[in-house]
Amino acid sequence: MSEGASSPGTYLYAVTRSVSSALLNGVCGIGGAELRAVPAGDVAGVVSTVSLDEFGEDALSRNLEDLAWLERVAREHDAVVQALAARTTTVPLRLGAVYTDDHSAASRVSDARAAALATLDVLDGREEWGVKLYAIRPQTTAAQPADRPTSGLDYLRRRRGELERTADDARALAEDADAVFADLRAAAVLARRHRPQDPALSGVSHPMLLNAAFLVGRDDRPQFHRAVDSLASTRAPGAVVITGPWPPYSFAALDDR
């Protein structure tokens, strides 16, 4: 291990229109570091100092595979973005953008200024909601007929029927997810689908059919919640899960998709 003098880097959390001291009041960055603004014309980045021992290229690739590290940093990153988003319109950055110094961070923010301003206009007065849909089957235990196949041919016929039913099921579930997405999209400004979560990661054993994010006007929150409630009321308990409000993470990159 090398001795304590680690070189510092500038970690960029988000871009906003302008940063007053009140905006950063009482909010800490990663590792409890102080936040500061790097102005770039009519937009500004919010940054803090991190150690390159932790966030340098090699260190970061290694640390991203350490779940405890990843969780801590993800939550600290999110805490900053949440605090900013609660106070002003905020374009969150993806976790892990580190620059050699504030000047370098400011110049990247400045390069992205036009896109950031356009995004800020879309995000004004809006918030993100997450909706997940799980395939939860009613508990029908009598799945298999007890009688045995009468012949090889009978066996094959039954097996094919089973496979077709499974394929039909999968199709029906996918259509259901599409319908839910379309319904909620109609109650939102923008919508996008994330990849469904792996049960090993989510801890939920039911298959996830839909993992979606919706950008909703704050004033339209009650209508959006009613739309979610009405979908949930026709399904098994726990089949529809809403999360939020989130800072508009899923709608920060408008021009790259």
Place this chain on the structure above:
Amino acid sequence: MTDTLEPDTFELAAAARPTSLVDLLDRVLATGIVLSGDVTICLADVDLVTVRLRALITSVREEERDG
């Protein structure tokens, strides 16, 4: 224009329901604008599912070893 809003709506909702790590990783690792850093890898180039799975597997292995 002013874009200030009452902060308590956000904080109350966040306090009421702790954020699940996977929901959070869906967002902080896979969304958000990418202004590639001049120090770090551009996360857009990383297969994030692999990162997440590897992180999980590593942590499970460590638990087994420690436990």
